[in-house]
Amino acid sequence: MSGVKELGYVVYEVSSLTDWEHFGVELLGMQYGEKTADGFTLRTDEKAHRWVVTEGTADDLVATGYEVSDAAALDALVDRLRAAGIEVAEGDDTLAAARKVERIFVTADPMGNRVELVTGLADAATPFESAKLLGGFVTGAGGAGHQVLLAHGVSRETYLGFYIDLLGFKISDIIVEELAPGVVADLIFLHCNGRHHTVAFGDLPSPKKTHHFMVEVTDIRDVGLAYDRCMDAKQPFEMTLGMHPNDQMFSFYVFTPSGFSIEYGWGGLIIDDETWEVRTLDKLHSWGHRPPGAVAELLAAAPAPHGEAH
């Protein structure tokens, strides 16, 4: 089935463009793309943009752009969505120009997340360059990264019907962890290329559409350097360094200026569909990924090293 090939870009609506520029460029090490009518863009590779940041009050994800391999595949995908009774509108030239794509269709998933189906996301005029990174970001065939979206009470059957049966995603795995008595995290991870997951869904206690976006770097030292930059800038953290058992990502989670998170990772697993077996795991984290407050308390509670005065 011809479906979505990769995550091309995301569009965020944010209340402070200044804070976001500092966060993206100085802390995460992205490259400033260009100023737009209502914000600016950020690059993580040769593409014209991966994050389109617009000014507004949502402080949330407002669109996800998925690339489809070619015009014929896009037409087939749009036909399939419409045959299933899903409303799909063709984007006009102004929208295509703003997104820097050849063709664009706009629809929505069952949670109401705006989904843009596109072909031909343009390259930038200049090579990617980061003033902060030793290496680069991992994109290519795996797309811009991954994101976790909130189910907001929509049934799994309903959103999988959209993402799997229509967009062509496949299940990677499921994690069900009892975080506290009666409090269960239940996430399902989906892939559309080798990247372990491009999107995941769960019912998490958040009013936002997105929980986090993950950017992956090629050099493990860049995870540590970004961690230090975020800490030195007093950017609030959601979770300290740690690793996930399913995609094996070594990462930390820092809050964006809009209150959702960015996972900054290295070493994510690549799926080979020929041999991949879907599993259900019982832990979200192999180690680490602790709340910063808990880490601070534990470190403060440790006794002074032997032989040193209290």
Ligand SMILES: [Fe+2]
């Ligand atoms: Fe993640």
